[in-house]
Amino acid sequence: MKFLDWYLKIGVVSAAIGGSMEYFMINTGFYDKVTVLESEKRAWENSPEAQAMREALNPWRNTDANARKPS
Secondary structure, eight states, X not given: OTTHHHHXXXXXXXXHHHHHHHHHHHHHTXXXXXXXXXXXXXXXXXXXXXXXXXXXXXXXXXHHHHHHSXX
């Protein structure tokens, strides 16, 4: 393979950059913050207010009811 050394260099540099990014995110508490934000988002999405808003904003909410009515 003609370019094997080039691909190997690219792979090593990419792994080093990715590892340093993970190290930075772990040390800054990024994953803890994201976990809290995701849990708050899921709690809100399952709340009655969010379900009512989702129902009210659904443009196809009456389509199924109209299709089931006998003509």
